[in-house]
Amino acid sequence: MSSSLSSSLPLKFAFLFSLSLAGASSASLFPKKKLSIENPNTNNISPSPSAPAPINNPKAATVSDLLSLLGPTQQHSLNPQVAQQLFSCFKFLVPYNLQTTRRSLTTTTKLSLPRKEEDIDDLILSPPPPVLELARLALDSGADPAAIHRALDPTIITVPDVEGSNEDRCQLTRTPYGRLFIDEVLNSYLQFLFEIIVERGPSVGLNVSLSRYDLFHGHLFLAKDSGRLGILFHAKEYPAYDKEVFPYNMGYCQVGSNVTYDDSMNLRNILWLAPLPSNSTKAWLSPGVLVVLDARPDGIIYQDLIPEYVNFARTLYEEDFGEVVFDVNYLNVGSEVPKFQIFIC
Numbered sequence: 001m002s003s004s005l006s007s008s009l010p011l012k013f014a015f016l017f018s019l020s021l022a023g024a025s026s027a028s029l030f031p032k033k034k035l036s037i038e039n040p041n042t043n044n045i046s047p048s049p050s051a052p053a054p055i056n057n058p059k060a061a062t063v064s065d066l067l068s069l070l071g072p073t074q075q076h077s078l079n080p081q082v083a084q085q086l087f088s089c090f091k092f093l094v095p096y097n098l099q100t101t102r103r104s105l106t107t108t109t110k111l112s113l114p115r116k117e118e119d120i121d122d123l124i125l126s127p128p129p130p131v132l133e134l135a136r137l138a139l140d141s142g143a144d145p146a147a148i149h150r151a152l153d154p155t156i157i158t159v160p161d162v163e164g165s166n167e168d169r170c171q172l173t174r175t176p177y178g179r180l181f182i183d184e185v186l187n188s189y190l191q192f193l194f195e196i197i198v199e200r201g202p203s204v205g206l207n208v209s210l211s212r213y214d215l216f217h218g219h220l221f222l223a224k225d226s227g228r229l230g231i232l233f234h235a236k237e238y239p240a241y242d243k244e245v246f247p248y249n250m251g252y253c254q255v256g257s258n259v260t261y262d263d264s265m266n267l268r269n270i271l272w273l274a275p276l277p278s279n280s281t282k283a284w285l286s287p288g289v290l291v292v293l294d295a296r297p298d299g300i301i302y303q304d305l306i307p308e309y310v311n312f313a314r315t316l317y318e319e320d321f322g323e324v325v326f327d328v329n330y331l332n333v334g335s336e337v338p339k340f341q342i343f344i345c
């Protein structure tokens, strides 16, 4: 394992690693200065690497602006222009609906597809009670990750081989073992989220598949300001090495990738937010959200929210969204026949 640090790390770190190696003089994992990756799609008006960061060029938007825009309208005080620009980068997978008065479905443990389209919408806008309870727990605990951890079954499940990952010496998950929620509905709901992203992604131009190179994980977080529960999914995790379009070596997990680096990389960050509970009453202030965050180079998400050193990978950092509780993985652990299973790591 020691021969490739990047093999077991997610995309962002693999990037930092390979870039800092390429940078030769800086072997740091966290290079402070701008790296020499030029994006052909942006105007190269940034200062030379040795120049200090511009101080008169404040970012107009932050991740917490993005989150508040998806919260109760009366609670944000964003510049309307910034709000409008952020909104133009939202590609909703479920119609964004500020009416919280949706009917609540009678829930069964099985949330698996196929379902009626409007049922899917309702399951996002107004999730089953165990999901709502978790969202309220997040807020009531003061966004304490330990409270969410206590909802997990202590049983440890070893992550088995995933689509030949062992042979490639690729460890996909943060730890070689995972856990599950005690409440089966929560596990089914995670599964449902992955499947809906795959099913509805094409409607916004995101063709994604559940595979160890593409969509297999998300990061569950508790938003700092609001205590809101959310998951930032990362699709297109290991694009195939390509001399021309993607000349980055990302270690063992990239070997054999069939993910092409193209414009759909702009759509690799997908955000789910649980409904936001009121902190004083039993009411719900905003419905659930499932949205693709478009990081096209001429948009505000790319320009203000994606750190420059990973702009080629279009990675939004989960740490910017809040306190990260754990990763949720949906892995194909079948051999002949695909068999997907949740691992919380």
Ligand SMILES: *[C@@H]1O[C@H](CO)[C@@H](O)[C@H](O)[C@H]1NC(C)=O
Binding pocket: 202, 205, 206, 207, 264
């Ligand atoms: C996604 O896949 C569909 C069906 O395979 C194809 O028609 C479409 O062009 C693809 N879209 C993108 C953006 O690649």
Ligand SMILES: *[C@@H]1O[C@H](CO)[C@@H](O)[C@H](O)[C@H]1NC(C)=O
Binding pocket: 209, 210, 211, 258, 259, 260
């Ligand atoms: C890549 O492989 C996965 C798993 O076999 C498959 O589901 C997916 O459609 C493939 N993607 C492309 C772009 O060929």
Ligand SMILES: *[C@@H]1O[C@H](CO)[C@@H](O)[C@H](O)[C@H]1NC(C)=O
Binding pocket: 075, 279, 280
């Ligand atoms: C409840 O939420 C409101 C609005 O976000 C906030 O101003 C207030 O400080 C919160 N109260 C508590 C007790 O957290």
